[in-house]
Amino acid sequence: MDPVALACELKKRRAGRLEVVWTLEDVEKLKQARYGEVAYWEERYHASKGSEFDWLCDWGTVKETVMRAAPKKTRRVLHVGCGTSVLGVEMARETGWEVVNADASSEAIVAMREAWPENSWEASDATAMPEFRGFDLVLDKGTLDALACNADKGKGKQLVAECCRAGRVFACVSFGQPETRLFFFGNRDVATHKLPVATTSGTTYVYVYVVRRRLRLSFFGIFVFIIAGWLAVRDDDAPPIPAEASLEPRPGTAQCNYEVLRDFSRVATHLEWTLGAGTLLGAMRAGGLLAWERDVDVYVIAGDAFELLRRVQRKNEVLEFRGMVDAEGRPCCGFGFKLFHRFDSACELDVLVLANASYAPWVHAETPLWPPWGLPAAKIADNIFRDDSSFLVIPEDVWTKQLCADRSRWGEANVWNGPRVSYFHQEYFRATEFFPIREMQIYDLRVNIPNDPWASLNRTYGKECSYVARLDEHGGARVDLRDPRYAYLRRPAPVNTAST
Secondary structure (H helix, E strand, C coil), X not given: CCHHHXXXXXXXXXXXXXXXXXXXXXXXXXXXXXXXXXXXXXXXXXXXXXXXXXXXXXXXXXXXXXXHHCCCCXXXXXXXXXXXXXXXXXXXXXXXXXXXXXXXXXXXXXXXXXXXXXXXXXXXCXXXXXXXXXXXXXXXXCHHHHHHCCCCCHHHHHHHHHHHHHEEEEEEEECCCHHHHHHHHCCCCEEEEEEEEEECCEEEEEEEEEEECCCCCCHHHHHHHHHHHXXXXXXXXXXXXXXXXXXXXXXXXXXXXXXXXXXXXXXXXCCCEEXXXXXXXXXXXXXXXXXXXXXXXXXXXXXXXXXXXXXXXXXXXXXXXXXXXXXCCCEXXXXXXXXXXXXXXXXXXXXXXXXXXXXXXXXXXXXXXXXXXXXXXXXXXXXXXXXXXXXXXXXXXXXXXXXXXXHHHHHHHHCCCCCCEEECCCCCEEHHHHCCCEXXXXXXXXXXXXXXXXXXXXXXXXXXXXXXXXXXXXXCEEEECCCXXXXXXXXXXXXCCCCC
């Protein structure tokens, strides 16, 4: 018997019953249908005015089988070839999964968006959908059957390949028996489930073909896997993520950082400065200081850096400049200079000096003979484009480690016989990303931030930095702040703003 004759189109009736609505005339139409052509489906859905219907069966028929096939902790599901089926709507409602419904017919997608705006509907061809990846489960009901009616069997194989690529598990609901469908799965391991469907004229059957992504490892991959497992066991005794009260590197650090920033903002009035690095990240992500930060970071435009030093060396409440040294008194710092809390050694403030440059940094080097722009070819290029100062970078004198000891050093990157100058890798701004400087409030302080703060933050810390916290002082823990268990890490460090 022609397998097309087994295609039962089950339509939701107002009374809630499922009724078989195919006839011999319908079967002839199905045989002649141009199932592989998007135009056919556009015409069909346009003619039906987007009315909802389910092919083969509804969600209740396959629910148990699909949920068993889905990986544990499934969150994201892709429903391909959804048409005007409500299967994805019911699945999302009953399981809580994030279901994306996709179909090549824009007519169907528009109709379903209007009918179910709270659900996700995307126009996409299931045989070529590079925009979809990383799903836990991909579900098809009837799409492979439609493509199987075409003379070109390659489309069916493309569908299977795309669905297996997009998700960890692919579940295909079909009226086709294994002898007519397994061909499309190639050499993949397929589990077959046969499910009865009760109709008004008796019982028919549908099949659910389940494919799980196989892990294929080369010898090198196996070696890496073993090393990764060894490292995981080795780190089993790493300290757990601490409670909120024990996040600080040492007691009082957050309060000390607040006081340093408060006094700095007073001293740096009318200078061109902004929050920088981890302090800027804390302000943008948490609206305050990060509890686990050891220090405060600020960016200062090179022309204002010496004026800032002059002001700090005057009488002020908290800040102290101890020379070009770090907290232990060792020579420092190529990137700018440090300011310290006058009464508490628990924290410090790094002044990162921004200088004009005609090119952005490529790497962060620590030797006088590298990076390549310290070589003659780069010197020539820098002199040619010297007037095109479209970047703000953090120059670092890797020769003496004291870039700010002399005002003239800031220009020596453009001098033929000057010291080799390196730059902080990725931590730079385009002029339009930094200017105009904007204001924001954290705690009771008005502070400055770059015009586009996320531009540099994403380069420096990675594009996931807006929702991933790296607690380097506590075993290098890296946590996803979208997880409700770590919601407390989104809060700013608590400080006493009434302190003087």
